[in-house]
Amino acid sequence: MSEHFDAGWLSLREPADHAARSTALADALDAWARQVRATPQTPLRVFDLGAGRGSGLRWLAPRLPEPQHWTLVDHDAELLEAACRGAGGEYVRERRVEDFAAGPPPLPDPPPGEPLVVTGSALLDLVSADWLDRLVAACAERGAAVLFALSYDGRIEASPADHGDAALRAAVNRHQLTDKGFGPALGPRAGEYLARRLEDHGYAVEMADAVWDLDASRAGLASALMDGWVAAASAIEPGRAAAFREWGERRRAHIDRGEGRLRVGHRDVLGLPQKFSVEVNRPTRRSVAS
Ligand SMILES: C[S@@+](CC[C@H](N)C(=O)[O-])C[C@H]1O[C@@H](n2cnc3c(N)ncnc32)[C@H](O)[C@@H]1O
DSSP states (O other): OOOOOOOOHHHHHHHHHHSSSSSHHHHHHHHHHHHHHHTTTOOOOEETTTTTHHHHHHHHGGSSSSEEHHHHHHSSSSHHHHHHOOOOOEEEEEEEEOOOTSSOOOOOOOOOTTOOEEEEOGGGGGGGGHHHHHHHHHHHHHOEEEEEEEEEEEEEEEEEEEETTTHHHHHHHHHHOOOSSSSOOOOOGGHHHHHHHHHHEEEEEEEEEOOOOOOOGGGGHHHHHHHHHHHHHHOOOGGGHHHHHHHHHHHHHHTTTTTOOEEEEEEEEEEETTTTTOOOOOOOOTTTTT
């Protein structure tokens, strides 16, 4: 059963997503596109998988050279409609309402000289290893650059510390591995797995941390996130549902008092076809707690 995402949730997370994403990887992608396109007038083709309501488009399009032709693909027609109505909608040449649970959708074959970027955000932790293997093979066949942002990596840290934190995190991370419509999900392994598969196909790969740092100014997102975690943890360990619920209540009290802070780890991964070498302003790996 494919996952549907609430437009309100996607709007709530967008500012935190934009603040967390790696600009160093976008800069490297920008340099690649400028170098490989046939002429400065040649359009850059961007294929956005699981585009939702266009958060990735709004973040990435201003960081890449113009002209750009975006294709947005998602199984949710209403989200795509919102993406095309919003900022950045002028870049969208095609929207495809498609359920790609059975396999990655067919990628475009741009004419020679037109660079292709295959991108997505907050998607890969939902997919299976087999699904991602097929996507990477299709990207490699076309010499496409690959940028997948915001794959959750299993790190959740909350302050002040609570005795229920470790059990909650472990249950959430087990739930992450359950089928989200694509077969057993990669969950927190997704970013590392993508990086390895791209290297196997000869890509030059860079990975960066993309950490949500949620303090009192992002209380709405923190609160919605905790509700989701309590539900996921309770689904995977029903016997501990009451303990997880109490954990959520204690955390919410911290947030209501303006004391609580949540840090959530994600990975951004960029793969550039190997023959291109670019200086990435190398991001340092840092702990969620740093
Ligand atoms: C967490 S949301 C991320 C949306 C957007 N990329 C962003 O960063 O806000 C995951 C997206 O994947 C889409 N999705 C999930 N399963 C899908 C499937 N089987 N086929 C097509 N799209 C799917 C959802 O509709 C949703 O828009």
